[in-house]
Amino acid sequence: MKKKIIRPTAAEDAAITKAAMADPDSTPFTDEEWEQARPTMVRGRGRPLGSGSKEQVTLRIDKDVLDFYKSKGEGWQTFINQVLGEIKKEAKSISVVEKKIIKGNLISNKLKIAA
Template sequence: MPPLKPNHISPTDEEDAAITAAAMADPDTFHPTEENLARLSQIKPYRIRVRGRPIGSGQKQQLTVRFDTDVVTAFRTLGKGWQTKMNNALKDWLLHNDPSKL
């Protein structure tokens, strides 16, 4: 348990019992039953989302390159994932062309 603040005043046992009784009497308090617990155990747990950029494949290299505005505009009109589509177009070009003959 973390350390308490210097001016902290803990409730007495009687006050603590009264607070607990009031919470248990509250109609909004969740009282788990065997049926509820069984149903909850079948729910798929939430996937924890990690902040930041996802880990890449490690097979790409970041660089700065300049393209004509009309080329970039054409790919950007394709929407989300336009950079991947541009990469795939360059890969396709490499399959059908020999860059050493340019």
């Protein structure tokens, strides 16, 4: 059953507003105070806002590889993204990455230390 909202009458609303205005501990915000407070308001519950530049994908990864990254704890997906981004920056093209995989030296010393 849908809950019914009971709205105060104009007279009740005026009495509530008058009582609130008379209370020195609860003065209402002015428009300028609301404008100052609005940028500092924290977003409530729910999924955090994304960067807008990421795309959700389904990816099949070997269990041992996935367990390795999950062992990092909180932020393991971001960590995978950072590792792949570093490889992309270092390689500049996918053919360079393919050649490094074939030769067995995909990860540079810099990444081996980070992992």
